[in-house]
Amino acid sequence: MDKSTFDLETRLLVDGYQLVIGVDEAGRGPLAGPVVAAAVAYKSSDFAVPVEQAKLFALIRDSKKLSHQQREKVFDFIHENFHVGVGSCDHHTIDRINILEASFLAMKKAVGALAHSMEREAQGNKDVMRYALCDMQTIVLVDGNKCIPNFSHEQRAIVGGDRIVKSISAASIIAKVTRDRMMLELHEQYPEYGLDQHKGYGTKFHMEMIEKFGPSKIHRRTFEPMPTYFKKHKK
Numbered sequence: 001m002d003k004s005t006f007d008l009e010t011r012l013l014v015d016g017y018q019l020v021i022g023v024d025e026a027g028r029g030p031l032a033g034p035v036v037a038a039a040v041a042y043k044s045s046d047f048a049v050p051v052e053q054a055k056l057f058a059l060i061r062d063s064k065k066l067s068h069q070q071r072e073k074v075f076d077f078i079h080e081n082f083h084v085g086v087g088s089c090d091h092h093t094i095d096r097i098n099i100l101e102a103s104f105l106a107m108k109k110a111v112g113a114l115a116h117s118m119e120r121e122a123q124g125n126k127d128v129m130r131y132a133l134c135d136m137q138t139i140v141l142v143d144g145n146k147c148i149p150n151f152s153h154e155q156r157a158i159v160g161g162d163r164i165v166k167s168i169s170a171a172s173i174i175a176k177v178t179r180d181r182m183m184l185e186l187h188e189q190y191p192e193y194g195l196d197q198h199k200g201y202g203t204k205f206h207m208e209m210i211e212k213f214g215p216s217k218i219h220r221r222t223f224e225p226m227p228t229y230f231k232k233h234k235k
Helices: 007-014 051-058 068-081 091-097 099-121 126-135 166-189 204-213 226-233
Strands: 019-026 035-042 082-089 138-143 154-158
Touching: 007 019, 019 099, 019 166, 035 099, 035 166, 051 068, 068 082, 068 166, 082 099, 082 166, 091 099, 138 166, 204 226
Parallel strands: 019 138, 138 154
Antiparallel strands: 019 035, 035 082
8 A cells, every 4th residue: 555755855855955845636527616736835845744644644644535524634634734825626626727728827825825824823933934835846746647837836746646645645635625625515506406415526416416406506517418408408
């Protein structure tokens, strides 16, 4: 089984990088709702893991390998030990620019939110943070096989990064939990689709409800079965 570690981050620190940011997204595949990205950077400058926190750090791995309870347990722990930024793109943006571009845009927003979060934590020491954000040797580690286009920071795409790179694993958990919570809120508005159960993915029940009630306002018009539904019903 793959083990998520700080090995890569530690090597990058030795290579001279001062800030290592992990980025991942959640929600590329669902038929409804937003795509959400998270950017995280471990607060410890040497990537050391305190012995008393080893078990919680061990839970920081690919979000898809964790139960709902495990993700919720480690969510606050990540916020306490990492700088965190979150970005999202709604269904309108996904339909307008396509899901891949929307995912990249959400990642850019997440890195921007991370920068603002670090500024807030500086509590007014903006000269120091301006130096940190603009002049620190920074690298962004992106889960997957594609780097973020038209992006100002140095970056590296890592296939399966959410399984093996701790910073990306942490980002995957933040993105997943954040999006799941957003889908629970949307379920309150559109309860007939069962969004609280499948979070917008194309389950048999979800497909049946789309056929029965038609797509809601938050369904992605460019994702099947929406084009087929509208063609069939001429809407």
